[in-house]
Amino acid sequence: MNRVMTENAPIQEKTVWRWSLLWVTGLFLLAMRPIEAFDTFWQLQAGKYIWQTGAFLYRDTFSLAADAYRMEHCWLHDLILYGLYSTGGYFLLSLLKPVLIALCGGLLLRWAQQRGGNPLVVLPVLTLCLIGSSDSWLVRPQLWTFLLSILILVFLYRGRERGWRSWLWLPPLMLLWANLHAACIFGFALIGAFWVGECWRAWRGSSSWRTLGQLSVCGVLTFAAAFVNPYGYRIPLGELLAHFNQLQVLTGNAPVGMAGNMEWLPPTFAQVPWFYLIMALWGATLLSRLWRRQLEVAELVYFAGFSYMGFSQIRHTTLVALLAGFFLPLAIQELLTGRERTRTWLARPVPWHWLPGLMLLAALVWGAAGAGRLGLGVRxxxxxxxxxxxxxxxxxxxxxxxxxxxxxxxxxxxxxxxxxxxxxxxxxxxxxxxxxxxxxxxxxxxxxxxxxxxxxxxxxxxxxxxxxxxxxxxxxxxxxxxxxxxxxxxxxxxxxxxxxxxxxxxxxxxxxxxxxxxxLEEAGRLQEEGYERPRTWLALGWAAFNLGDGRRALDAYRHFLGIVPTNLEAQSRIALLQRLYPGGEEAGR
CATH class of the missing domain: 3.40.50 (Rossmann fold)
Known part of the structure; x- marks a missing residue:
């Protein structure tokens, strides 16, 4: 009997790895989209300049504002981009995104598996969280922030489980992060929220004050590591100042250049429905555990901090949705196992438990491919x-x-x-x-x-x-x-x-x-992208009018007026078109 169990154990683990690899491969395919971010190319140019000159950028070298100070806060990312491009052109460069997204998904899946997560619950919930982050699946340095945020969380909680030596990974991770992306300041928030939770555990006797001291020392070293970069204090503290400048968008006192930037405005449900769903589910699981007095304080602090980030600025919703995947799959499984029958059912994963999550991801890949959104190179x-x-x-x-x-x-x-x-x-x-x-x-x-x-x-x-x-x-x-x-x-x-x-x-x-x-062509293409841009109808109407297509112009303005009935511009244009072209027939201007 013991011999059979010993021989079967590695086979079962090997099977889990195969199913996991299949899911991660599907995630890789879903993220395999052509380069479409506008920022990718100034980062490429910066990487090229740094590589060829051996000098860091401190001025706006590539623009007419050449005397303006420039902090190249993602210089190491820039070098990686240029290295990939120099080696394999846009084809190799476009592979960076799916590789990093697949790594993020693989880490989150492995974390849940090691804590008893059943794929029947974990895979669909993880897929939801990853889809909630997909608007930021771009060749930009926030991909490194995605990956490093997950690693920081993994080592924080692993230190709680296995001992403080896991926390020694935090300073080198921060050193890397501070040179890849100025959002390394977010790492301070992740460590700070966990530290609050550990204070509570030490006070309640679930942990020791000595362990809290060890975490504090590692936290200080991690903070210091963020200052080891070509721009010194400007990267971690400058990003903090930029955050407060961004908040001024809400009051109308934003610095020139920030006002009107839609990334810094609060989100609406229509813009990011998956984010709202994820936060609602996470909040429900927290309320359930609060009712049963099983709430974990660090997770509550994370939820509060992530809620503030996501509901204050739309640019943060994707990161929050992704990091919810660290907590939400196991939280939902814990909620479902409150009943004895469900607990027994989920306690022993069987192969078919993988199928719903894999089928969901396969459907997403199929839909993206059918819509022409997948591919490599440049869009x-x-x-x-x-x-x-x-x-x-x-x-x-x-x-x-x-x-x-x-x-x-x-x-x-x-x-x-x-x-x-x-x-x-x-x-x-x-x-x-x-x-x-x-x-x-x-x-x-x-x-x-x-x-x-x-x-x-x-x-x-x-x-x-x-x-x-x-x-x-x-x-x-x-x-x-x-x-x-x-x-x-x-x-x-x-x-x-x-x-x-x-x-x-x-x-x-x-x-x-x-x-x-x-x-005319650009407005039509923007409509096809699927984002909420009602003013494209104004562009279509104005372009058609100037090209002599009165009927199309009238249809476009009427469509816009159906969305924004009080718009004076559309009302006046419709009145003009009706006078010029009675009956809406096509005619020249």
Whole structure:
């Protein structure tokens, strides 16, 4: 009997590993999406610069705001990106995301398995938490924050179970984190919340004060490790200051450049329904344990802190959803095992217990593949690829003005021949303010183009966040000082009408009104992405109107008015169209 049990034990463990690997592989496939983050390319350019020069960045070297201070808070991540690109191009670079997401999922699954988690409960709940984090599955440094946050939690709780030596991993993890991403400050919060829980356990006699002292020493060493980076105190403490600046968005007192950034606004249920569901489930399990007086204080502190993070700023909801996966699967299983029959059933996992979770993940992969969201390389319609080719080949006169989102890509493609005007890492309040005036076509926009010596403009035609039409396009189309020389379904390129551009205009000038064809295609593409952007209907209506498609314009404005019935712009445009085109028939303007 003993011999049989001994021989069967490794077979059972091997089976668990095989099922686990199958689930992690499915997660890898689900995260295998083309590069689509705007920030990826300024990070690539920074990594290239650091690698080639052997120097860190302290100035905004790649933009017209070259004198502005720049802290490259993710310099090690930048080097990794450039190393991957240099080795295997965009193909290898795009594999970084699914690898890190699969590691996160594998760690969370293993943690639950080692504590008796049954795959019938654990896999669906973990899948829910990971889907809740999927909006941040981008080639950006927060992927390292995802992974390192999980590792910090693992070693904190392992230290409680196995002894303080597990906590010795915390300082080197923080040292790595502080050089990969400035969000390392979040590690302080994770350790602090656990420390509060250990204080409670020591006071209640569940742990010793000596153990608490050991944790405190490791915590101090971990805090000190965050300062070992090329920028010293600015990375951990500067990120803390940035957090308080971000909170000013809620009061309307945000620094220039933060106001209007949708990442720093509170979320709504329509934007992140999975986050709301995850927090509701987690809260319910905590209430149940509170009722039974089995609540774990550290977990309660984590829940309170994560709730504050997620409900105050939408940018935090993905990290919170992911880290809920550390607690929620086992918490739900504990709740379900309150009944004797369920407890007996879940206590002995059998192979079919894996099937619901695997089938759920397979369905998600199938759906993503069917929607065309999976793949490797670069998602070309997110970036002005052809426009950058046009500028690099034909070399219109500098200086360059560009859309905020595309600054990173353009510096990657065009530096050092061109400096971008603004990008996702800009720190110049002056350039942020100027960009707002230019994009919105506010009073003085022409004077700003003259002031900065702008001779070439590479821009999108819709605001990326809201999907609404970019007023700058109207100004450029109507201004005789500017000519459209390039247009495709993604970007437009305008050049100043002067002697320097005469030869270029003679070869490539096209009717400026063709910019509205780009607007039409861009607005349609933004709608297909599935995010809530009702103002894309305004862009569709305005573009169709300027292209002479009265019927389509009227339909678009009516659709928008159905969403926002009080919108005066849509009301006035509908009235105008009805006067110009009675019956809504198609006609030219």
């Amino acid at each position: 070309a319609d997110q970036y002005p690829v052809a426009a950058a080719d046009f500028v690099a080949t034909n070399r219109p006169a500098a200086n360059l003005y560009n859309a905020y989102d595309w600054g990173g890509y353009l510096m990657w493609r065009l530096y050092p021949d061109y400096l971008v005007f603004i990008d996702g890492r800009s720190t110049s309040p002056r350039h942020f303010a100027a960009s707002d005036i230019l994009d919105n076509g506010w009073e003085g926009w022409r004077a700003l183009l003259d002031e900065y010596g702008i001779n070439t403009i590479v821009t999108r035609t819709c605001f990326y966040d809201s999907g609404g039409p970019l007023p700058l396009i109207d100004g450029l189309v109507q201004d005789r000082d500017w000519s459209l020389v390039f247009q495709d379904g993604v970007a437009v390129v305008f050049v100043r009408n002067d002697a320097a551009s005469r030869e270029l205009r003679s070869r490539f000038a096209i009717p400026s009104r063709q910019a509205y064809q780009t607007m």
